[in-house]
Amino acid sequence: MFVMATQLSRREFAASLAIGTLGCERSARPPNVLFVASDDLTSTLGCYGHPLVQSPNIDGLAARGVRFDNAYCQFPFCGPSRASLLTGMRPDTSGVVTNAMVDFRQRHPDVVTLPQLFKNNGWNSMRVGKIFHMGVPGGVGSMAHQDPPSWDVSISPPGDENESVGPGGDPNPNLRHGLKMQWVQTADASGQADTNAADTALELLQASANEPFFLGLGFVRPHTPFVAPSSFYDLYPLRDIDLVFNPADDLDDIPAPAKNLRPFLWEHMGMSEENQRLALRGYYASVSFMDHQFGRVLDELERLGIADRTIVLFFGDHGWHLGEHTHWQKMSLMEESVKAPLIISAPGSRGNGQASSALVEFVDFYPTLAQLCGLELPGHLEGTSLAPLLDDPSSTVKAAAFSQVQWEDRIFGRTVRTARYRYIHWEGDGGGEELYDHSSDPREFTNLANLPGNSETLGEMRRILERGPTGTEC
Ligand SMILES: [Ca+2]
DSSP, X not given: OOOOSSOOOHHHHHHHHHTTTTSOTTOOSOOEEEEEEEETOOSOSGGGTOSSOOOHHHHHHHHHSEEESSEEOSSSSHHHHHHHHHHTOOHHHHOOOSTTOOOGGGTOTTOOOHHHHHHHTTOEEEEEEOSSOOOTTTTTTOOTTSOGGGOSEEEOOOOXXXXXOSSEEOSOTTSOTTTSOOEEEESSSTTOHHHHHHHHHHHHHHHHTTSOEEEXXXXXXXXXXXXXXXXXXXXXXXXXXXXXXXXXXXXXXXXXXXXXXXXXXXXGGGOOHHHHHHHHHHHHHHHHHHHHHHHHHHHHHHHTTOGGGEEEEEEESSOOEESGGGOEESOOOSHHHHBOOEEEEOTTOTTTTOEEOSOEEGGGHHHHHHHHTTOOXXXXXXXXXXXXXXXXXXXXXXXXXXXXXXETTTEEEEEEEOSSEEEEEEESTTOEEEEEETTTOTTXXXXXXXXXXXXXXXXXXXXXXXXXXXXOBO
16 A cells, blocks of 8 residues: 555655665555545445435445544534644644634644645645635635645635525524525536536646645535535435434433533424424435535546545544434534544555444544655644554554534533543533443433442543543554
8 A cells, every 4th residue: 555664755755666665666656635525524424324325426435445433523613623634733732613713823823734744745735625614605615714825726616505596495594504404406516516616626637637636625515505406305205214313301411511502503403393304305415416526526536547546535524413412513522523424545555445443533634644645744743643544444543532612712512432431521601521331322312420330430531531632542
């Protein structure tokens, strides 16, 4: 595979290939990277076992790469999550803990981002669509926040978003766009941001196929509004869509700060059961539409003959509730919000075609891709390379995954997930703790923090959270 024992510049790497020191003669050049983000995508994908959602292109990528079943974002909100994974720093270090201030260069003016590292080492660094934070739908097409030092080429394709025409629904008329649940069926794919992003990506790939590239490609679906062609809605008859089960007393043992962080996201956002089904259909249709556009780009790699020297990393920027605990969207610290899909396909990896249950974090993307391409890891990185897992998906690289959330200066929450437990600690608004045992309660229904007989586990999880990420690597 592409992993190299030593850290080399692109020029050194090419020279070493020429004299055969790496034993990697089938690849005459350093690998390309296709870095693909889908906005607000949880694991509603065929390859993650979803019973309805059709995602043949992402499924195909998973079959060619390694699927990660326990990948955790560091902050379940677009701006902070992306700032963290793109700088390789945790939110406490990046300083980005809100979408209202997403410029990490305020605190770290000279930090080298992931795409910038590739740019500095001779790769053609290109961006199409939402890679750094971009408000959806209002910011689609905007160049704001996309960090010019990171890119040789930087493009924000426009999209019709709320101007899209077709039958739809809006069960939250009092919420602003982007927060409200909203769905629109269009006649075709023209004018949509993800169509335009895929079109632009094809043009860039055709122009760049003969030079090493890092292409960041950001799809905005399935983020609301759920705009997708009717043909994708037709994949999901309402009668086939089940609502998620929640025990009647599920919310009784959840601390107040969790529910008060963004209160309007609980109690199904006031949606009737019919509207919940319609919302699920819109989300599923948006996932399949995004998958279709992504498939066009993957097909182009094959057509251009560069698929076997292109590493593909695909992820959702954080998780998303679809009614679990009566919650919709993001900004909880429960499993649905902090866990997201991650697939890494590095041609030649011995683990390709397998899944890994190892705990991994989004802050690990940066050192992983840098190591796979033989680049020296900057000293500021706080993650761990996942390259060993690509060759042996049954191994582990860390014992715990950390996430955090906050709302203004009012409520702060931190969580740590180990192989067996999730522990959450809340500050502000009365505080509180949550402890869930995934060996018996994978849906996190029963908060053990206040139940007798758990003091030893609670004490150990408190210590792991207080100690923080340092010292939890295997
Ligand atoms: Ca509960």
